[in-house]
Amino acid sequence: MNARATIGVLALQGAFDAHVQHLSALDADVRLVKSANDLHEVNGLVIPGGESTTMSNLLVASGLGKTLSKKIDDGFPVFGTCAGMIMMAQSIIDGRPDQIVLNAMDIEVRRNGYGRQNDSFEQDIDIESFDVPFHALFIRAPIIEKLGDDVEVLSTVNGHPVLVRQGTALASSFHPELVPDLRVHEIFISIVYESNSSQVR
Amino acid sequence: MLKGGVIMDVVTPGQAKIAEDAGACAVMALERVPADIRKDGGVARMSDPDMIEGIKAAVTIPVMAKARIGHFVEAQILQALGVDFIDESEVLTPADEAHHIDKYKFTTPFVCGATNLGEALRRISEGAALIRSKGEAGTGNIVEAVRHLRSILGDIKKIGAADSAELFEWAKRLQAPLSLVQEIAETGKLPVPLFCAGGLATPADAALAMQLGAETVFVGSGIFKSDNPAARAKAIVEATTHYTDAKILAKVSAGLGAPMTGIGMDEINQRYADRGW
Numbered sequence: 001m002n003a004r005a006t007i008g009v010l011a012l013q014g015a016f017d018a019h020v021q022h023l024s025a026l027d028a029d030v031r032l033v034k035s036a037n038d039l040h041e042v043n044g045l046v047i048p049g050g051e052s053t054t055m056s057n058l059l060v061a062s063g064l065g066k067t068l069s070k071k072i073d074d075g076f077p078v079f080g081t082c083a084g085m086i087m088m089a090q091s092i093i094d095g096r097p098d099q100i101v102l103n104a105m106d107i108e109v110r111r112n113g114y115g116r117q118n119d120s121f122e123q124d125i126d127i128e129s130f131d132v133p134f135h136a137l138f139i140r141a142p143i144i145e146k147l148g149d150d151v152e153v154l155s156t157v158n159g160h161p162v163l164v165r166q167g168t169a170l171a172s173s174f175h176p177e178l179v180p181d182l183r184v185h186e187i188f189i190s191i192v193y194e195s196n197s198s199q200v201r
Numbered sequence: 202m203l204k205g206g207v208i209m210d211v212v213t214p215g216q217a218k219i220a221e222d223a224g225a226c227a228v229m230a231l232e233r234v235p236a237d238i239r240k241d242g243g244v245a246r247m248s249d250p251d252m253i254e255g256i257k258a259a260v261t262i263p264v265m266a267k268a269r270i271g272h273f274v275e276a277q278i279l280q281a282l283g284v285d286f287i288d289e290s291e292v293l294t295p296a297d298e299a300h301h302i303d304k305y306k307f308t309t310p311f312v313c314g315a316t317n318l319g320e321a322l323r324r325i326s327e328g329a330a331l332i333r334s335k336g337e338a339g340t341g342n343i344v345e346a347v348r349h350l351r352s353i354l355g356d357i358k359k360i361g362a363a364d365s366a367e368l369f370e371w372a373k374r375l376q377a378p379l380s381l382v383q384e385i386a387e388t389g390k391l392p393v394p395l396f397c398a399g400g401l402a403t404p405a406d407a408a409l410a411m412q413l414g415a416e417t418v419f420v421g422s423g424i425f426k427s428d429n430p431a432a433r434a435k436a437i438v439e440a441t442t443h444y445t446d447a448k449i450l451a452k453v454s455a456g457l458g459a460p461m462t463g464i465g466m467d468e469i470n471q472r473y474a475d476r477g478w
Contacts, residue, residue, distance in 0.1 A: 118280070
């Protein structure tokens with residue numbers, strides 16, 4: 001059996017409720033994270049969709065940014081969706097110059113890469129190890145422009161990676177929390193449980 | 202992706218930058234803030250496309266713009282301009298006294314105001330993707346926003362406790378589609394996000410709206426009609442995130458300079474919230 005672990009959801013701004021519902025449906029222990037203290041109580045963190053510029057400001061103001069960066073450097077599991085993926089990148093194109101980069105993954109991401117709200121789209125995508133396609137919603141989604149050799153691509157749309165993993169970091173440019181399908185969240189839960197049990201040993 | 206955030210009214214690209222710097226999750230581009238519309242009088246219309254383009258170019262966050270109630274051509278123009286959301290707004294002078302815009306004819310999502318649950322459900326049945334409680338724009342007075350939020354959320358609670366036969370009566374009373382009333386009875390919430398607008402002026406106002414159950418707040422005149430817009434905007438963003446933490450609320454509320462003066466409800470002769478049907 002896996003070691004029991006608590007999964008945090010960054011609750012500064014954005015679609016964090018939907019992530020909480022998905023993780024709870026998978027029987028995970030979930031906790032909202034708004035401060036550095038909250039972060040010490042969890043074994044992994046979901047960074048939701050929202051506005052990355054807004055979340056970046058709030059990460060700085062709450063002092064949470066520094067703590068999170070440090071934990072990520074030590075292998076703390078993180079899962080970013082849409083804006084969350086932008087924040088996890090090593091560098092951001094079309095962001096704001098003062099925007100925080102958490103550098104959780106060796107990727108370069110273009111903010112609003114597919115355009116504005118009206119260019120949002122949905123599509124069934126194939127994901128590695130999934131038997132049936134996943135219905136993915138792309139809302140003002142970012143595009144991964146460059147990625148390092150250590151980044152594993154789990155799904156692509158028109159040649160662009162849309163679900164990627166590097167070690168204990170997972171990121172999607174779409175919103176798995178906004179469809180009833182729980183499979184992408186299952187991947188992250190197993191990453192957290194594995195990471196937690198290896199640390200317990 | 203606007204949830205848990207602050208949407209700010211801006212009238213220039215410079216203000217839009219200040220809003221983005223402060224952490225706004227979107228801006229509302231308009232020619233005059235509601236407080237000035239109230240003061241100046243006359244007919245308030247959709248903004249000049251040049252001004253909307255200027256604001257779109259200035260920021261990377263979503264840009265909303267207002268069309269008059271029922272003015273579907275203004276909405277067509279806003280969609281052609283590529284704004285991210287269209288607000289069919291009572292703050293502008295209504296163009297149609299019987300019909301709202303058929304929002305299903307557009308691909309751009311709409312936000313619409315409501316003072317009560319019936320109005321909210323009528324807007325949703327017309328295709329609104331987001332509902333905001335109306336409050337009373339341009340007053341700096343939150344009393345109407347609180348009234349509208351409590352009314353909408355209070356009725357949702359009552360519907361949750363109603364039996365299936367009573368839902369028919371609810372639909373009749375609210376003048377709303379039965380299917381939406383039944384959906385609320387099942388889920389306990391609106392089928393679309395519920396935001397709060399109209400009269401918010403302080404970090405405490407934003408936190409009050411959030412504690413009452415709003416998912417995001419609009420701040421219109423409250424920011425750029427105050428002494429120190431940049432600091433106030435940032436404080437309201439932090440208050441919206443940490444809305445249950447009174448210590449943080451105390452900290453961010455300090456030293457912001459004077460808020461907009463504001464006006465009492467008995468001092469105004471035109472209630473914008475009464476516009477819309």
